[in-house]
Amino acid sequence: MTDARTRSHGSFIHVDDLHKSFGDNEVLRGITFDVFEGETLVILGASGCGKSVLLKHIIALMHPDSGRIDYRGENIFDMRPAELNEVRMKFGMVFQGAALFDSMTVGENVGLPAFEHWGTRGADLEALVEEKLSLVGLSGIAKLRPSEISGGMKKRVALARAIALDPDIILYDEPTTGLDPIMAEQINELIRDTQKELGATSIVVTHDLHSACFIGDRVALVEAGKIEFVGTTEELVDTDQEAVRNFIARGHANRDRPEPDFTCSF
């Protein structure tokens, strides 16, 4: 159902035959997929398979060796800097380590895009910051510094900053990595709620199968720099493709593994 809904809106990001190498290490080996308006696409894969590199290409933070990414039919790598900035303002990105500016307060972090691009100042800016922070459940922490808040709160602040300009697309790079299971669950719910509330298209990079099934409409499985599977979460679970079965089996194996005993570690 979700697939039909999203496809009816048409593809507005098209990734075509993307290749990227770092020295001899070929990270992306011909990635091709579409992102449809309004959907949450999860890019799933093991650590080091190239999914974060792929996400950085989507917002042109990296440039491919070959291939293209079309945003509403235009290749973002052919755009002039001013055009690219116009496109980037339609994107919001939540980085793996939150990437909050540690020289600024939480409020200044969240308000920076509006301050820079819309010229929002004073009480208007404070109201906007408070609105975005309350959307992620963090009202009243605008005066704190990033160093004074927890890892989960940092991710939430990063999301508040990402949605500051009311973007069309939100990119999440490993949003639950490094968080405890309870906080990870809260972030998953927040991503889903934000998607419902704002109606923005979301692209989520994760290695967590549970997160992928919880938040995703569709899943693209990346293995060794290639897309091995694209389909709905239901199709992911039902498919017979070997790469998918192996990934799911590895995920279950990790999940069933007993918690390590750290009592003698030190």
Place this chain on the structure above:
Amino acid sequence: MDLFAKLGRAALDMFRTVGCAGIIVWRALLSFRRLGRSFGLIFEQMQRFGVDSLPLVVITSIFTGAVAAVQVSYQLKEYLPKAYLGTAIFKSVVIELGPVLTALVVGGRVGASIAAELGTMRVTEQIDAMEAMAIDPHRYLVMPRILAGLIMLPALTVIADILAISGGFVVAGVALDVSSKVFVDGMKTLFYAGDVLGGLIKACAFGGIIALMGCTAGLRAQGGAVGVGQAATRAVVTSCVLILIGDYILTTLIYGIIFS
């Protein structure tokens, strides 16, 4: 063979640094179009570059002037009368000691600080985050720092010149038996405004070098804490070397050609 490989790598790294610095300067120049929206950032950097460096510059310059007085007196006692002590100190300070020593001490302090700050921002993806928000890091981070360097190093040099000459003046009066009138008359003798102006032009260039090398090293940092440390070291080493090479070139140009 290993030596050639090392030399080759060092040469490639040098060319990469020069190329990066060129691109950074070009993009910072382009961002001057949005100068009006950057005054707050520029003033903040001017304070960090200039005001916060004052204690270090004050101490360095007072003692530089004091040492210059003792050295000039000792080196030239057989050849020059003490009436020329003021002249020698004034000229050596405004032409050479003021701009170069101020640039070297500020370069160590501010260059490392800029590289460490931008390097940390690079390795923690804060610069990627800025670009993802369609905020140009060259306008937001680089341009204010370069402008602060261009403005504040000459300002610091003026202060350093005054304090160094004062240091020399005090030592001349207290330890070298040169009266204040003789010292000041000596300064007036052979006074040439071009000396002061040339020193300040050099300081301006050195300020730009310090900020540019700090930004270049910081933006090129890779690989966590080690990378940030290496960026800070690279910023200080390259800016010190370029200040000394630039000093020779500028001194030749300014005093050998323009004011000769």
